[in-house]
Amino acid sequence: MGEVAESASLDLLHVHYAIPHSVSALLARMMAAPRRLPFITTLHGTDITLVGSDRSYLPITRFSIEQSDGVTAISNYLRDRTLKEFEIKRPIEVIPNFVNCDLYKKSDDAKARAKIAPNGEPIVMHLSNFRPVKRLTDVVEIFALIREKGRAKLVLIGDGPDRGAAEYIVHKRKISKDVTFCGKQDHVQEKLGLADLFLLPSDEESFGLAALEAMACEVPVVATNVGGIPEVIKHGIDGYLFEPRDVHTAAKYSLDILTRPDRGRMMGEMARANARRKYCSNDIIPLYEAYYEKILSATSAAT
Numbered sequence: 001m002g003e004v005a006e007s008a009s010l011d012l013l014h015v016h017y018a019i020p021h022s023v024s025a026l027l028a029r030m031m032a033a034p035r036r037l038p039f040i041t042t043l044h045g046t047d048i049t050l051v052g053s054d055r056s057y058l059p060i061t062r063f064s065i066e067q068s069d070g071v072t073a074i075s076n077y078l079r080d081r082t083l084k085e086f087e088i089k090r091p092i093e094v095i096p097n098f099v100n101c102d103l104y105k106k107s108d109d110a111k112a113r114a115k116i117a118p119n120g121e122p123i124v125m126h127l128s129n130f131r132p133v134k135r136l137t138d139v140v141e142i143f144a145l146i147r148e149k150g151r152a153k154l155v156l157i158g159d160g161p162d163r164g165a166a167e168y169i170v171h172k173r174k175i176s177k178d179v180t181f182c183g184k185q186d187h188v189q190e191k192l193g194l195a196d197l198f199l200l201p202s203d204e205e206s207f208g209l210a211a212l213e214a215m216a217c218e219v220p221v222v223a224t225n226v227g228g229i230p231e232v233i234k235h236g237i238d239g240y241l242f243e244p245r246d247v248h249t250a251a252k253y254s255l256d257i258l259t260r261p262d263r264g265r266m267m268g269e270m271a272r273a274n275a276r277r278k279y280c281s282n283d284i285i286p287l288y289e290a291y292y293e294k295i296l297s298a299t300s301a302a303t
Contacts, residue, residue, distance in 0.1 A: 002028035005037055012292055013039035018047040019057060022064035038069035038299040040291070043092070045078055045206025045227070048085065049133075062086045070295040072288075075228030078206045093291055096231075097209045098284035101276050104216035106268075107193030116180065116194065121151040122258045125195040125219070127188055127210045128202075130160025135224075138201040138247050140166050142222075144173040145251035152258060154179045155195070157188055193217040196264060197257050203244050205229050212279055215239070215271035220264055222253045232279075238271035 001024050005013060013028060015021035018041055025039035041064065051057045065071055065088055072093045073079040079092045107113075117123050124143055128134040136156070143154040156166070156179065163181065170179045185191060192198070198214035200223035205211075207228040211221045215232070221239035223229050233239040240253035257264040 001025060002031040005032060010037070012296060013037065014042065014288075014292070015039060016042045017044055018061045018064045022068055023060065026064060026067050036299055038295055040070040040072065040295055041065060041068040042095075043071065043073045043078055043082055045074070045204075048078070048081055048206070049204065051085070058086070062088065066090060069299055070291060072291065074207045075231050077228040077231065095287050095291065096279060096284060097207050097212060098279050098281045099209075099212050099216045099275060101216050101280040101282070104189045104213050104275075105193060106218040106272070107190065109190075109194065112190070113194050116155060117153045119151070121153045121178075122196040123153050123155060123194055124197045124199060124254070124258075125155045125157065125192060125214070126199045127157040127192070127213070128160070128200075130158050130162045130166070132162055133203050134160075134162070135201040135203055135245070136160075136162040136166045137169055138245060138250070139199050140169045140173070140175075140179070141247045142199055142201065142250045142254060143179070144169070144175055145247060146254050146258065147173075147175055147178060149255055150259065152178065155182060155191060156180065157182045157185050157191060159183050189213065189217065192219060195219045197222065197254055199250070199254070200224065200229070201242075201244070201247070201250060202226065202229075208232050211239075212275055216275040216279075218268040218272040220257050220267035220271055222250055222257070234274070238267055238274050 005028055013025045015025045022041040029037045029039055047061060051061050072095045074097050076094055079094050082088055126139045130136050146152050170176050192214050198219045198221045200211045202224055205227040211223050212232055214221050221233055223233055224244045225241035226244060235241045242249040
């Protein structure tokens with residue numbers, strides 16, 4: 001990092017996650033002395049959960065945050081939790097995650113949709129890294145409850161440690177013909193744009209970027225009422241929120257969307273409108289640029 005900063009004559013470093021990247025940026029800044037090389041740290045949430053699982057990381061995480069020239073968080077929830085749990089004294093700017101609203105949009109590809117749902121079934125999707133916190137097994141259980149009431153197809157995008165457990169439940173619930181494991185995908189927007197419903201039953205989310213990507217594709221989301229998700233999804237307006245692991249309530253909300261096409265269509269349109277209004281890259285990137293200017297000005301004034 002230090003070598004790149006020197007060879008490219010960088011004025012500023014912007015790193016993501018306090019551990020390990022802000023520590024690396026701090027070392028790069030020290031290596032650049034006597035030239036002042038400021039750096040900004042963006043917190044995404046794993047910083048918090050890492051310390052939550054191992055408190056020995058707290059001192060170095062707090063130190064790296066405090067030593068940053070600027071700190072941003074992707075949600076109000078994450079900012080407030082960081083200030084409280086780490087007892088941070090410096091201000092943290094909230095600049096949310098964003099989505100390319102021109103790239104993520106509803107798909108009218110009838111052939112692609114027919115490959116997933118040849119008989120016109122509603123399409124339910126989930127996208128994640130399949131870690132335990134994402135509750136992939138709950139996605140399958142919710143879908144199984146949906147299938148008890150009518151036809152539907154489930155598309156699972158991603159891969160990770162809970163795939164085996166999910167495959168077992170799919171087999172046990174006898175819904176294998178209705179569930180597709182796609183693995184990791186390079187162009188997820190092409191599939192998200194085909195969905196009628198997106199499920200995100202995570203135990204914890206600092207923001208819920210996958211939910212935002214689905215919303216930009218005009219897909220209503222049923223997600224857990226945790227972390228930063230309520231900042232993105234408005235219950236009953238562009239999606240539904242439920243308590244973690246309450247698969248029956250999640251299935252009830254899902255069926256409300258899937259069995260009432262007008263309701264699902266209206267919520268999807270509202271989801272797209274809210275994503276465009278608050279989280280499009282064209283609006284969020286300038287916030288980062290303005291923050292860069294602010295930090296550079298403050299650094300220049302201090303030297």
